[in-house]
Amino acid sequence: MLYRFSVLHYLTDSLYQRQLVQKIYMHEIHVRKGEIIQHTGDLNSKVYRVEKGLLRSYTIDEKGREHIFMFGPEGWIVADNTPAEVPVDLYIDALEDSTVLVLDKDLSRENPKAQPLLRRIAVLQKRVILLMSASALDRYEHFEETYPDIMQRVPQKMIASYLGITPEALSKVKNNRVREQ
């Protein structure tokens, strides 16, 4: 329900713009059950609006396990929120035969005022994926990248809490890394 809004309304200001966008960027596709329409590693993720059927987005971890990021029934938008220049994290496939409106370009990415919100979305998507699928080591390394300046300022048990692991798992990760270096 939360994603139910018109793609066009969201991306454009005026009726004129909407008609223009509709002409240039949008087309409808029919996807068969099981078909993959986006692969992890793709660039320039598209925006998909489900007209009929059911999509899902998911990631596969190092051990080959699937983790479902979201489902997209009728009316929902399915898209990868990774920044445009970065390969996407998510696969998108169809769980049922589906009719999908494809927007070739996420126009909100060209709106400077949307950037901070898009960055937040990207950070949160990454956070969800890491919490679902990443090893303690991957989570820790992503933490270091995100917060290079606060490693010394925060108690270990708080870092563990942020990562969703036990303090024991955290000190194991850190010890292993020291030994490897």
Place this chain on the structure above:
Amino acid sequence: MLYRFSVLHYLTDSLYQRQLVQKIYMHEIHVRKGEIIQHTGDLNSKVYRVEKGLLRSYTIDEKGREHIFMFGPEGWIVADNTPAEVPVDLYIDALEDSTVLVLDKDLSRENPKAQPLLRRIAVLQKRVILLMSASALDRYEHFEETYPDIMQRVPQKMIASYLGITPEALSKVKNNRVREQ
């Protein structure tokens, strides 16, 4: 780094608006280490930009365990992304003595074009909090609310994957609920 942008630039279009906003809505506060500036359940969450020091946002689960949602060192924005009319999920406190710019009102909430992005952010924040802190039952009930129409259309193992629990835990939750009803 990802959150480093000017609050004012993000919320306003023109220099005039910025000056206006600065006068009406912004003020600086000094927060002592350990001080809580937002409680879970508060309405009308503010937006905090850390000038100096370190904030964190976190949630406390039913068993009294803390789960850290994010850290906010210098230059970061800390805010709860729950919709305006809903009580916030997050506590915000200071891990160091901090100087913080407070924006009394998240003006992007009044911009209709920002609504779909804000909804996405709210959904993802909820997802992170549930993944970190909620019981299998809470996750399942939230799933039912979010996707009332697809319960019968998706295999159980996919629902478990979305919830971040094992299929066994999922069928235990469902059996317990049937018994209680």
